[in-house]
Amino acid sequence: MTHAHITTWVVALILFFVANSLFKSGKEKPYKITHMILRLFYLLVIGTGIWIVTSLTNISGEYIAKIVLGIWTIGMMEMVLVRSKKGKPTKVFWIQFFVALILTIILGLRLPLGLFDWF
Ligand code: HEM
Structure with a gap:
């Protein structure tokens, strides 16, 4: 079960970085398509x-925290892309993205289920 979860967030991360670089290099159409697929992956x-x-x-408090952090990470990916598109500053959202991502992964690995239980 966590295999599917890991696969979906790894794919989402890749799509996020690809969408960002497509946007940066001005490839409007491929960017739009990648962003749309990324949104599907958020749901997955x-x-x-x-x-x-x-x-x-x-369901312990740590699980609630994991859910909130996971959704926060996704929210920050979306904010970075949408704000870049609007030409607004994204620095604060990049920082939040990396902080949320690292915390989500650490907490995910700490929690007892799944492939890895490292911390
Ligand atoms: C980009 C966002 C996310 C990342 C990077 C992420 C990362 C992870 C990682 C690394 C694990 C550990 C997998 C394992 O040990 O096999 C995990 C497990 C889990 N994740 Fe996520 N996750 C994200 C989003 C979410 C969301 C949105 C939810 C809930 C709606 C969620 C719920 C869970 C649960 C319940 C587990 C099982 C924890 C356990 O091992 O007991 N995650 N996640």
């Missing part, structure tokens, strides 16, 4: 996350 990341949570019998 959230969907697989919820799927794991629904299999639990005891």
Whole structure:
């Protein structure tokens, strides 16, 4: 189950960086398509996350934090892309993206289920 979750967020991250560089190099149409596929992957990341949570019998505070952090990471990816498109500054959102991403991954690995339980 966490295989599917890991696959979807890794693909989402790749799509995010690809969409960003397509936008930077002025490739409007490929950027739009990549951003659309990325939005589909947001739903898949959230969907697989919820799927794991629904299999639990005891949802601890750490799980709630994991969900909030995961959604925050996704929110920051979307903010970076949308604000770049509007020509607005993105620095604050890039910083939040990296902080949220690192915390989400650490907490994901800390939680007991899944392939890895490192921290
Ligand atoms: C970009 C966003 C996200 C990243 C980078 C991420 C990352 C991770 C990682 C690294 C794991 C550990 C996998 C393993 O040990 O096999 C994990 C597990 C998990 N994630 Fe996410 N996640 C994200 C979004 C979400 C969202 C939105 C939700 C909920 C709606 C969610 C819910 C979960 C749950 C419930 C687990 C299982 C935790 C456990 O091992 O007990 N994640 N995630």
